[in-house]
Amino acid sequence: MTHLPEDFDASVGPGSETRERRPTLRPTSRGKIIGSSGVLRAVLDTVDRVARSACTVLVTGESGTGKELIVSALHDASPRHAGPLVTVNCGAIPEQLLESELFGHARGAFTGAVAARQGRVAAAEGGTLFLDEIGELPLALQVKLLRLLQQREYSPVGDSRTLRCDIRVVAATNRDLEVEVTEGRFREDLYYRLNVIHVHLPPLRERVGDVELLAMHFFRVCADRCGRDDLTGVSPEALGAIKAHEWPGNVRALENAVEHAVLLAVGPELTVNDLPSRVRGVEGREDGRKLLRELPQAGIDLRATVEEYESRLIKQALDRTGWNKNRAAQLLGLNRTTLVEMIKRKRIAS
Ligand SMILES: Nc1ncnc2c1ncn2[C@@H]1O[C@H](COP(=O)(O)OP(=O)(O)O)[C@@H](O)[C@H]1O
Numbered sequence: 001m002t003h004l005p006e007d008f009d010a011s012v013g014p015g016s017e018t019r020e021r022r023p024t025l026r027p028t029s030r031g032k033i034i035g036s037s038g039v040l041r042a043v044l045d046t047v048d049r050v051a052r053s054a055c056t057v058l059v060t061g062e063s064g065t066g067k068e069l070i071v072s073a074l075h076d077a078s079p080r081h082a083g084p085l086v087t088v089n090c091g092a093i094p095e096q097l098l099e100s101e102l103f104g105h106a107r108g109a110f111t112g113a114v115a116a117r118q119g120r121v122a123a124a125e126g127g128t129l130f131l132d133e134i135g136e137l138p139l140a141l142q143v144k145l146l147r148l149l150q151q152r153e154y155s156p157v158g159d160s161r162t163l164r165c166d167i168r169v170v171a172a173t174n175r176d177l178e179v180e181v182t183e184g185r186f187r188e189d190l191y192y193r194l195n196v197i198h199v200h201l202p203p204l205r206e207r208v209g210d211v212e213l214l215a216m217h218f219f220r221v222c223a224d225r226c227g228r229d230d231l232t233g234v235s236p237e238a239l240g241a242i243k244a245h246e247w248p249g250n251v252r253a254l255e256n257a258v259e260h261a262v263l264l265a266v267g268p269e270l271t272v273n274d275l276p277s278r279v280r281g282v283e284g285r286e287d288g289r290k291l292l293r294e295l296p297q298a299g300i301d302l303r304a305t306v307e308e309y310e311s312r313l314i315k316q317a318l319d320r321t322g323w324n325k326n327r328a329a330q331l332l333g334l335n336r337t338t339l340v341e342m343i344k345r346k347r348i349a350s
């Protein structure tokens with residue numbers, strides 16, 4: 001059986017082990033992870049095994065699969081849990097600012113740098129630095145991150161000093177870094193440095209066993225949060241539709257759909273009509289197959305069908321990339337401008 005730190009919160013672990021462990025002083029993220037599928041258990045096992053060491057971990061998976069949640073569980077289960085967990089979203093910070101955000105800067109390092117400032121690396125001292133969307137890290141900064149990983153050394157912007165740090169680095173991405181390496185957008189040496197331990201979160205459609213548990217969990221949490229104590233449960237048809245859906249936006253989309261339904265439900269049960277239309281099977285997987293392969297006896301409206309088909313694939317590409325239009329355009333073999341026009345024309349919304 002997997003070795004666990006002795007102060008590990010095992011709210012999800014098998015009962016027999018739970019008793020042997022001391023509870024943590026504060027609730028950990030591990031308790032928030034719902035699911036019993038084999039793949040999720042394997043992920044949690046890996047987290048347990050590597051939590052104790054300071055090794056670098058790379059978490060991959062489509063947008064909304066729970067990467068962030070896994071990273072906080074990893075931090076909470078590590079000996080560094082009393083230290084900070086500092087997140088930097090490499091895709092959300094403009095390239096010019098990212099370096100100083102990470103490493104800090106000296107006074108006068110650039111226009112507007114009126115005082116010296118510590119970066120997030122320093123803020124993560126004794127804890128974990130979480131580099132989210134690492135696939136978006138510009139090449140120039142990839143070199144500097146490599147130095148940090150190899151030597152635990154860095155220099156603030158405009159500062160010639162070499163500073164040392166004691167941090168654990170964890171990175172996440174929804175990109176396939178091997179492809180990024182092949183296409184020259186990601187340094188191979190950095191990829192190997194990050195990929196010491198690889199944790200992959202499979203998309204929700206590959207762990208259908210978790211869908212019902214998650215849906216019921218979100219139902220309870222949302223009903224509670226929205227003060228809907230009049231809601232008694234989820235109807236079998238609604239649950240059926242939820243289970244049949246492919247969930248291209250993964251757990252995040254499931255959470256949103258259930259929240260949407262809880263807010264709108266007439267009650268006392270949450271019914272299929274309360275679910276967003278795309279979940280009700282209107283855009284289900286069966287339709288897709290029929291659209292592709294067979295012309296129905298009665299014929300079809302070709303233009304409407306193609307429109308609908310296009311919309312669905314565009315929506316999936318957007319969901320899968322967290323609405324990153326550059327990436328979505330790449331996935332669809334379109335240029336960005338064309339994609340943006342299509343989104344507008346088809347009124348596609350998240
Ligand atoms: N297994 C899970 N159990 C409970 N909630 C989950 C699970 N996986 C993801 N979530 C929730 O789904 C949402 C998206 O997860 P997040 O970790 O932000 O995904 P990612 O970083 O991969 O895009 C969050 O609100 C998160 O709490």
Ligand SMILES: [Mg+2]
Nearest residue numbers: 064067068132
């Ligand atoms: Mg995320």
